[in-house]
Amino acid sequence: MIDALEVAERAVAAAEADEAEAFVHAERSGLARFAGDEIHQPTLTDNASVQLRVARAGRVGSATTNRLSEEGLRAAARRAAEAADRAPADPGFDGLARPAEIPRVEGFDDATARLSPEEQAVRARAAIDAADGLGVYGYYTSGVTRLAVASSSGLRGEQELTDATALVLAAAAGASGYASATSWRDGDVDPAAVAREAAEKAARTRGAVELEPAKYRAVLEPYALSELLEYFSFDAFNGPALLEERSYLAGRIGERLFDESVTIVEDPLDPAGLPKAFDFEGTPRRRVPLVEDGVARGAVWDRSASARAAGYESTGHAGPPEMRIYGAFPIALSVAPGDAASVDELAELVEDGIHVTRLHYLSVVDPREGIVTGMTRDGTFRIRDGRVAEPLVNLRFTVSVPEVLADVPGLTRERMLVNRSDFYGERYPFGVLCPALATASFAITGCGSGPGL
Amino acid sequence: MRELCDEAIAAALATGASYADVRAMTRRTQSLATKNGRVEAVADNETEGIGVRVLVGGAWGFACDRRLTPEGAREAARRAAAFAAAAAAERAERALTPVEPTTGTYRTPLELDPFDVALDDKIALCLRAEEGMRAAHSDVKVTSATLRALRERKLLVTSDRVVVDQETVECGGGIDAIASRDGVVQVRSYPSAHGGASAQAGWEYVEELGLDREAPRVGEQAAALLRADPCPSGVTTLVIDAEQLQLQVHESVGHPIELDRVYGTEAAYAGTSFLAPGDLGSLRYGSELMNVTADSTTPRGLGTFGFDDEGVPARREAIVEAGVLRNFLTSRETAARIGAGGGGSMRADGWNRMPLVRMTNLHLEPGEGSFEDLLADVDDGIYVETNKSWSIDDKRLNFQFGTQAAWKIERGRLGRMLRDATYTGITPQFWGGLDAVAGPEAWRMAGLTNCGKGQPGQIAHVSHGASPARFRRVQVGVRS
Numbered sequence: 001m002i003d004a005l006e007v008a009e010r011a012v013a014a015a016e017a018d019e020a021e022a023f024v025h026a027e028r029s030g031l032a033r034f035a036g037d038e039i040h041q042p043t044l045t046d047n048a049s050v051q052l053r054v055a056r057a058g059r060v061g062s063a064t065t066n067r068l069s070e071e072g073l074r075a076a077a078r079r080a081a082e083a084a085d086r087a088p089a090d091p092g093f094d095g096l097a098r099p100a101e102i103p104r105v106e107g108f109d110d111a112t113a114r115l116s117p118e119e120q121a122v123r124a125r126a127a128i129d130a131a132d133g134l135g136v137y138g139y140y141t142s143g144v145t146r147l148a149v150a151s152s153s154g155l156r157g158e159q160e161l162t163d164a165t166a167l168v169l170a171a172a173a174g175a176s177g178y179a180s181a182t183s184w185r186d187g188d189v190d191p192a193a194v195a196r197e198a199a200e201k202a203a204r205t206r207g208a209v210e211l212e213p214a215k216y217r218a219v220l221e222p223y224a225l226s227e228l229l230e231y232f233s234f235d236a237f238n239g240p241a242l243l244e245e246r247s248y249l250a251g252r253i254g255e256r257l258f259d260e261s262v263t264i265v266e267d268p269l270d271p272a273g274l275p276k277a278f279d280f281e282g283t284p285r286r287r288v289p290l291v292e293d294g295v296a297r298g299a300v301w302d303r304s305a306s307a308r309a310a311g312y313e314s315t316g317h318a319g320p321p322e323m324r325i326y327g328a329f330p331i332a333l334s335v336a337p338g339d340a341a342s343v344d345e346l347a348e349l350v351e352d353g354i355h356v357t358r359l360h361y362l363s364v365v366d367p368r369e370g371i372v373t374g375m376t377r378d379g380t381f382r383i384r385d386g387r388v389a390e391p392l393v394n395l396r397f398t399v400s401v402p403e404v405l406a407d408v409p410g411l412t413r414e415r416m417l418v419n420r421s422d423f424y425g426e427r428y429p430f431g432v433l434c435p436a437l438a439t440a441s442f443a444i445t446g447c448g449s450g451p452g453l
Numbered sequence: 454m455r456e457l458c459d460e461a462i463a464a465a466l467a468t469g470a471s472y473a474d475v476r477a478m479t480r481r482t483q484s485l486a487t488k489n490g491r492v493e494a495v496a497d498n499e500t501e502g503i504g505v506r507v508l509v510g511g512a513w514g515f516a517c518d519r520r521l522t523p524e525g526a527r528e529a530a531r532r533a534a535a536f537a538a539a540a541a542a543e544r545a546e547r548a549l550t551p552v553e554p555t556t557g558t559y560r561t562p563l564e565l566d567p568f569d570v571a572l573d574d575k576i577a578l579c580l581r582a583e584e585g586m587r588a589a590h591s592d593v594k595v596t597s598a599t600l601r602a603l604r605e606r607k608l609l610v611t612s613d614r615v616v617v618d619q620e621t622v623e624c625g626g627g628i629d630a631i632a633s634r635d636g637v638v639q640v641r642s643y644p645s646a647h648g649g650a651s652a653q654a655g656w657e658y659v660e661e662l663g664l665d666r667e668a669p670r671v672g673e674q675a676a677a678l679l680r681a682d683p684c685p686s687g688v689t690t691l692v693i694d695a696e697q698l699q700l701q702v703h704e705s706v707g708h709p710i711e712l713d714r715v716y717g718t719e720a721a722y723a724g725t726s727f728l729a730p731g732d733l734g735s736l737r738y739g740s741e742l743m744n745v746t747a748d749s750t751t752p753r754g755l756g757t758f759g760f761d762d763e764g765v766p767a768r769r770e771a772i773v774e775a776g777v778l779r780n781f782l783t784s785r786e787t788a789a790r791i792g793a794g795g796g797g798s799m800r801a802d803g804w805n806r807m808p809l810v811r812m813t814n815l816h817l818e819p820g821e822g823s824f825e826d827l828l829a830d831v832d833d834g835i836y837v838e839t840n841k842s843w844s845i846d847d848k849r850l851n852f853q854f855g856t857q858a859a860w861k862i863e864r865g866r867l868g869r870m871l872r873d874a875t876y877t878g879i880t881p882q883f884w885g886g887l888d889a890v891a892g893p894e895a896w897r898m899a900g901l902t903n904c905g906k907g908q909p910g911q912i913a914h915v916s917h918g919a920s921p922a923r924f925r926r927v928q929v930g931v932r933s
Contacts, residue, residue, distance in 0.1 A: 032540060035718040046519065067499070137720035167908075375846040394846050447851065
């Protein structure tokens with residue numbers, strides 16, 4: 001792989017500008033995707049690109065290229081300069097990235113970085129072989145990502161990170177179960193164990209029945225809770241969305257909004273997650289309290305938005321340039337654990353309700369009210385008398401996330417890192433660290449297909 | 454690039470591969486976003502590389518390299534073959550439908566290259582449109598405008614002696630106004646939400662959109678929504694505008710007819726399909742007024758090409774005829790497996806992704822009459838416009854859509870405006886309730902650039918055409 005910092009420095013040197021900042025993103029990864037009993041889409045990716053931002057007379061332009069030769073970098077510098085010259089001067093321009101102390105984070109494992117394609121295929125095969133007669137659908141992937149930032153003002157930062165994920169849907173006609181595991185250490189990820197968990201879940205989903213739409217008490221496994229919170233966070237914990245009043249937290253910072261057992265932080269530095277040292281503007285990433293004991297505390301910010309909002313500063317949450325119009329997003333949500341020893345104990349707290357393993361195809365219906373819709377899948381069950389009972393078909397839910405979090409009978413002590421990257425574009429692994437959660441209100445608004453293929 | 458592709462094919466076959474295809478590509482994209490009167494982002498990205506897909510011992514392998522050099526080409530081929538060999542289990546050679554040896558080219562017809570339009574002119578258009586939305590009403594608090602352009606050059610060479618050189622150009626844009634007052638927040642967009650609309654065309658397409666022309670209406674409607682009543686709940690007659698119906702076609706027809714989903718290879722992520730291979734030619738998808746066509750030749754369609762990523766020529770084929778399922782979207786492999794169709798829907802998101810079965814351009818064919826004629830037969834119903842939220846289950850049966858705006862239909866005419874409209878249904882029942890499609894004069898096509906599928910994830914650009922249509926017995930106004 002390339003020396004990312006060296007490329008970033010060469011890109012800054014190629015710039016013809018008052019200020020310049022380069023962000024390098026390099027990836028070498030393998031993803032062995034399987035379906036049924038075969039690895040059907042094995043993909044090896046090897047790429048590196050540099051995003052160069054320049055400022056000329058208060059005007060900012062940027063260009064990205066994966067041609068890292070001197071000629072390629074000079075061409076990118078010309079395109080960035082042309083973009084800057086064509087842009088109107090921005091009176092609020094606060095300069096490009098300045099020198100800063102980049103935090104040292106964990107997140108790199110040499111053994112994971114050295115995994116060969118053949119070893120990645122062996123891990124995928126282990127999942128296939130462990131599924132106990134059911135078809136398995138999913139993947140094993142591992143990769144190395146190198147990030148580096150340099151600026152003409154002297155900022156220098158680099159990070160090398162690894163990630164590994166096994167994801168398995170075990171399925172047959174009328175039955176399906178889901179499980180996944182992710183870590184920055186391949187050694188923490190056991191594809192066979194993931195497949196066995198998925199198969200065990202699948203075996204319990206045969207004979208699924210429909211459920212009358214209504215509000216139910218519910219247990220949400222970490223797979224489900226992580227996705228629900230991620231969609232809620234797009235607006236709720238997005239700094240610019242606070243100002244634009246799209247966020248449920250707008251005007252409510254400091255108020256108790258949720259059950260006092262709910263504490264959520266954005267923690268990109270936590271070694272239990274997938275740590276990140278700096279954002280796409282080169283700003284050091286920070287731990288940000290979002291909800292403490294049910295009280296709304298804040299949101300995440302990037303540099304350009306915080307510069308225009310009095311009283312705020314960047315928390316190191318700038319995304320890639322094409323995403324910045326949507327604001328700043330958490331990339332490492334972390335939900336505090338509770339006291340429950342197991343998911344079964346949460347079912348006891350729920351007594352009468354539903355158990356949800358995983359969600360599917362979420363969409364934000366109303367960002368201001370925190371309303372999200374989607375489907376359950378691959379392991380939805382009725383809870384009766386405090387125990388998981390008969391399987392249910394996939395259910396349509398349309399929930400107010402604040403209502404889901406308003407009355408929380410319990411959370412598990414154990415937490416799980418759930419991968420939330422689907423590996424679109426350049427590899428940037430991220431996830432949510434969360435327990436399972438019991439809620440007093442989860443609105444089911446319809447029934448869909450049954451489990452299975 | 455031809456020599457590089459030949460080098461990669463030779464390297465792949467030398468490893469024992471029974472088949473190989475190679476795509477050498479360059480892609481440039483430009484995106485511009487303004488927000489609240491200032492330039493939020495100007496991104497000018499270029500990427501290039503080579504992707505090699507091989508069949509070794511009946512197993513697929515894919516690898517890529519950003520270097521457009523002989524070494525990069527050979528290395529990608531070698532790694533793809535090694536990964537395929539590692540993935541291979543004991544199985545027979547994989548059957549592919551035949552493809553004719555071809556040498557072909559394709560270029561997007563266009564009048565004005567979007568990359569030749571000065572960036573300051575683009576910025577001025579965005580800022581002008583934003584000003585138009587803001588000036589419309591003091592409750593408009595956030596405005597934004599986006600423009601995009603893409604040029605992609607792709608050389609495909611396969612071991613079946615297909616050599617195809619294609620260059621496509623896309624552009625598009627959109628505007629959004631967010632109005633807020635007393636804790637109520639509403640959004641209105643044009644020509645569609647989620648980044649606007651695009652076409653495979655020159656800058657003339659963006660000029661025709663008239664973003665600045667439509668801006669005052671968008672701003673006014675965003676503010677008007679603040680004062681509108683919420684859409685009531687109930688089962689009613691629903692008239693859907695062309696833009697929302699395009700997404701309805703995409704989600705509830707386009708994805709279920711992808712034959713790889715039917716066979717389960719997307720099960721873990723995007724999901725499967727309520728359709729089975731045996732449904733071909735017999736399944737009743739909807740009413741007799743439902744006619745859906747897949748057409749990779751549609752002028753200006755984002756799914757238009759000369760040849761797909763397996764070298765199969767572009768074509769137009771009926772998917773649903775008079776409500777009956779007639780074809781799936783196929784690859785050479787899935788077509789061979791089902792024994793019908795000839796491929797033609799394989800598309801990859803760039804040089805570093807493997808081709809998948811994807812939509813091209815999928816259209817609801819027009820019926821007859823005008824939009825007003827659709828309303829005339831409605832005594833009491835709801836008309837909805839412009840998507841706001843969308844969700845559908847893993848087999849593409851249970852869906853729920855929200856729209857930005859709605860109006861009550863009373864005695865054949867549009868009445869008062871409604872906000873927060875949603876509707877939900879089960880795919881075949883919903884399409885079974887289709888009882889009128891407006892005629893060709895009302896037919897509109899738009900391209901979307903956010904269709905996700907595959908692991909690792911891939912984004913496809915696809916277009917859909919539709920006329921407004923009327924559906925009976927639809928559940929509206931879903932409450933949390």
